[in-house]
Amino acid sequence: MNTETSVVVGIDTHADTHHVAVINEHGKPIADQEFLAVGTGYRKIVEFITSHGTVMTVGVEGTGSYGAELTKILRRAGMNVLEVNRPNRAERRLRGKSDPLDAYQAAHSVLAGKGTSIPKAKDGPVECLRILRTGRSSAVKAHTSAVNQIKGLLVSAPDTLRAKYRGLRTPALIATLSRARPSGHFADPEYVCLLTMKSLALRCQSLAAEISAADTALQDILDTYAPLLCDLPGVGTEVASQMLVTVGDNPERVGNEAQFASLVGAAPIPASSGKTTRHRLSRGGDRDANLALHRIVLTRMSTCGQTKTYVSKRTAEGKSKREIIRCLKRYVAREIYRQIMNPQPAPNNADLRQRRTELGVTLASAAGALGQWPSVISRLERGLIRNDYLAATYRQWLTEQTPAIPV
Structure with a gap:
């Protein structure tokens, strides 16, 4: 040698x-x-x-x-x-x-x-997430296809079947069809139609159980491997697992936050011409990860007070909704990168309920003052959701309240 x-x-x-x-x-x-x-x-x-x-x-x-x-x-x-x-x-x-x-x-x-x-290691829990997501994605597509086929058959079904099942919503429709007992012969269109729809409904139930089992397995891996990632607002099992799959079992392969932004298609690149000066996000990278970022942004735009304030401010500056979403994607990418590389636990909000009770403030009153649903405030107090901006606003509002005078 x-x-x-x-x-x-x-x-x-x-x-x-x-x-x-x-x-x-x-x-x-x-x-x-x-x-x-x-x-x-x-x-x-x-x-x-x-x-x-x-x-x-x-x-x-x-x-x-x-x-x-x-x-x-x-x-x-x-x-x-x-x-x-x-x-x-x-x-x-x-x-x-x-x-x-x-x-x-x-x-x-x-x-x-x-x-x-640097290639992905593909020898750890993230590879397990990728494999589970592959099976889950196939099951979701098949479930959607089966539901669409049922509704398509129902459109042209005999009037007796349409009158019986047309007004049902999808979950009730599938449950009802799965319990149906078709009777007749194969030369009867009504019998064959009902028999086929029942078969498709049973397939839907089987696929739903498969999807649920995959979700449970994904959550179990996340709870062990990256329990703090789902603490971020708008990040659930689907989004968290996709982000980890994009990074791989060896996150050190992503050298810095800018590289991660390029990897998920959230890196700003110049798109200026003439008197127009602007940037757009890269169309490269992992498009599934970019879709996950989009979902986070849409969720925060509808539920996060801080994001709503930012959207209002940028809209007043003349930015379009698409431009605002691009800015938010870049911010979310930075936040997720930091959480993956250096996980930080969610702040402890256990004191909020105690302070509210001591002040004699009802849950409905606190929710009304903060412009939130009572269920959101309740889940925040119990640590079931993470919203740092809402928690800080809620804590500041409680500080400004005076204790109720006992009657």
């Missing part, structure tokens, strides 16, 4: 085979070879690349798909692994495309330090 030569490795991954290319530290090709994408092939890859010198870095295409298992094995062997982006189309048109060319391109990208990133 030649230990004096430092080498860089590029690997083009596929479902059945992986092509490996080795270059030296100056970019000169040394060797390339194709291996089977199986356990023995992975071991031969490690032997092949180490036989040409000291491995500096390995660049792998598709670390989250075809190259996932190979990435784990290379890391266990103590090698530094980077994910390499696919070569741009212009370069492919000029230089052509083949497995050896792609492998050498991956190695040269690593050597040049461009188009690379």
Whole structure:
């Protein structure tokens, strides 16, 4: 084994085979070879690349798909692994495309330090979240499809069926259809229609149970791995799990808050022209994570007093709703990054109910003064929701109240 030569490795991954290319530290090709994408092939890859010198870095295409298992094995062997982006189309048109060319391109990208990133570890609880979310997403789509099919059949169903089921809301419709007892023969459209709708209703119930089980599993993992993330306003199980999946099991791969903003599609980029000076958010990054940010912003715009005040202020300045949402997305991305990297527990609001009781103030009176529903104030007092701005406003309002005089 030649230990004096430092080498860089590029690997083009596929479902059945992986092509490996080795270059030296100056970019000169040394060797390339194709291996089977199986356990023995992975071991031969490690032997092949180490036989040409000291491995500096390995660049792998598709670390989250075809190259996932190979990435784990290379890391266990103590090698530094980077994910390499696919070569741009212009370069492919000029230089052509083949497995050896792609492998050498991956190695040269690593050597040049461009188009690379740290791959996700995919070996911890976040990977479990990703797998559960995959199954849950499929179940949600199938459930929606089944409900739409039931309603579609009901539109053209015989009048007796439409009169019986048309006025029911979706949950009651599914429950009623699942209990139906169709009778007749297969040449009767009414019988076949009711039989099919019952089958779809039973499918809906089965899928609903599957979704509920996935939600429970997701929450169990979040309670163990990132219990404080859901303390942020507007962040529930769905949003928290998506954000963690975007970051991965190795959050240190995201170097700073600006990189996280780019990762979730919330980084502002210039979009100025002529006399117009403005910015827009990046359209790159993980679009599922960007959708999760959008959900947080919409929730806060309807429930958070501080966000409502900000929206009113920016609207008065002439900003459109879309521009305000973009600003809020950037703020939320910064907040979530800090919570993932340095979790902070929610403030203890246990004193609010005690102080309100001592002052003789009713829950309805406090809610009316703060412009909130009594249920929101009650949940805030019991620690079931987190809203730091509302808690601070509530505490300040209680401080300004005078104790009730006993009669």
